[in-house]
Amino acid sequence: MQVTTIETPQLGDRSYLVHDGTTAIVIDAQRDIDRVEAAAAAAGVTVTHVAETHIHNDYLTGGLAYARKHDVVYLVNAADDVAFERTPIADGETVRVGELNVKAVATPGHTHHHLSYVITHGEEQAVFSGGGVLYGSVGRTDLVGEEHTEGLTHDQYASARRLAQEAAQDAALYPTHGFGSFCSSGPATGASESTLGEQIASNHVYTDQDEEHFVRELIANLTAYPSYYVHMSPGNTAGPTEPELTVPDSLDPAELRARLDRGEWVVDLRERVAYAADHLTGTVSFEYGNGSSFTTFLGWVFPYDRQLTLVGSRADVENAIRDLSRIGIDSPDAALGEDPRQLAPGAGVSSYPRVDWQGLISQRPAHDAILDVRRDEEYAASHLEGAVHIPLHELVDRMGEVPEGRVWVHCGSGYRAGVAASLLQRAGKDPVHIDAAFADAKAAGLPMAD
Known part of the structure; x- marks a missing residue:
């Protein structure tokens, strides 16, 4: 079995091309399917199947567009209510892809109808876990409605144990999320590869033997996720088309x-x-x-x-x-x-001024406001004394809460502060962009409220 990873670091996700040297299946294709086409051509294989682990909440899939364009089998959980034709697959069912045996395993938690795929080729085995078991943690369980979160977190705990029974411990593990994606939860690691056995030994979903404690801890540590997620599941249920990627003519x-x-x-x-x-x-x-x-x-x-x-x-x-x-x-x-x-x-x-922490200390009048646009959990962990806090993703709607006068705006690295400064100026405010890492603020001599 050979696995080609197609990374999308911009979203913290991975797609996979899995093949036996001749015939291939694609798992969780991103919408820009030309990357999948290029990977298949480079491997010299024919794709016969495309499969989804779940209806995604953080990106639009390319699975349907690829399946239609290349006339291949499109595997989607039979329980998912979608508006397009697909080949339904359910827990325990298997399909043959060349010499590969692909088994669907119900692993609810990230979504109600989440599937993992255990793929076997001779003595070799691999697990494609989607938003289930990740490297160091599991997929978040609050994306389909707050009323479902506790039940799905219990499901996620049980699903991890089910997966451990369905595959060998030396099976390579290939999650879709967890590489910076907001679909991950808890202490997801920066690992680039792992096995199921390694996760059983170290991942808190396995090492925490108290299910109620695991559920409480995971839910307590869930943080805000991007507002565009609300558009993704409906789009994937309707069936996304292949995107138009051509650069348009420049505006007059x-x-x-x-x-x-x-x-x-x-x-x-x-x-x-x-x-x-x-x-x-x-x-x-x-x-x-x-x-x-x-x-x-x-x-x-x-x-x-x-x-x-x-x-x-x-x-x-x-x-x-x-x-x-x-x-x-x-x-x-x-x-x-x-x-x-x-x-x-x-x-x-x-234009507007741009400074570092020393510039803030030496140039800011005492009456000027400091605006922190980091997320709630970042602010709660540590913040500058006296800073006004409005997360970037809330700034447009809360512009009326920004203090009058010059506003010195910072974030964790300088990126979000740059966005915020431009939004402030667009709204008629007077920003100064603090382009500096928050981790360096204390050493620079700024008073902190921890």
Whole structure:
């Protein structure tokens, strides 16, 4: 058995191409299926099956589009109520993929109808656990409704034990989530590979012998997840199409000016340093160079019922279009270029100060507010004394709570603070971007409230 991993670090997910050297199955394909097509071509194999472990909550699947395009079998849990034709599969059923034997194992917890797949090839075995058992933890259990969370957490505990009975301990484990995905929960590790046996020995879902304690602890440690998740399950149930990834023609300067004048969502993809120094008035900064943050935080803040316009280099716009298609933000318009004055001659150009922690200490008047835009759990763990706290994903709706006057804004690394500074300025506020790691604040001499 050979496994090709197709990573999507922007979302913290993995897809898998599994084959016997000739015939292959794809597990949890991302929506941009050209990467799967390229992997299959590179391996010299024919894909005959595509399978879903569950109806995903953090991205739109490419499984249906791939199956239709290549006329292959599409395996989706028989219990999932979907709007498209698929080959239903249920707990305990097996399919043959060349020399591979693929067995579906019901592992509810991340969702009600979650499946894992145990694939056997001769003496070799691998487990594709989706959002079930991850490296160091399990998939979160609160994505299908608060009223289901406790029951699904009990299910997740039982499912891990069921999986341990269905596969050998030396079976390689291949989860879909857990590599930075908000679909993971608890102490997920940064491991890149593991076996089922290694997880049995170290993962808290196995080592905690008190089920009630495990349930309480997992639920207590669940944190906020991106608001765009609400669009993913309905989209996957309806059946996503293959995305259009072509870069559109660049907007006419007059049209770009008009969109800015109307207050539309125009997103500048340049580095936050360049943006702070010089940008079109009314744009919002989402630095693309930090790709792992771009998709999550733009999807978290952007209102899905609006038209999106991207501003940046052709390469950044092209990459951003691909990334955004995975979370259902399709067909954004674009203004190609990195010089604000050339993109929209005559339009307003703005800037704002950017400092580090020493700049905050030496330049900030005592009456100026400090705004912390990290998530609730980050703020609760430690924060600057006197800081106002509004998480980035709540800032647009809570702009009225931002203090008057100059506002010095920080986050954990500087990325979210750059987004927040641009949103503040767009709303008529007077921001200063603190572009520094929060981990360095105490050493810089800032008083902390732990």
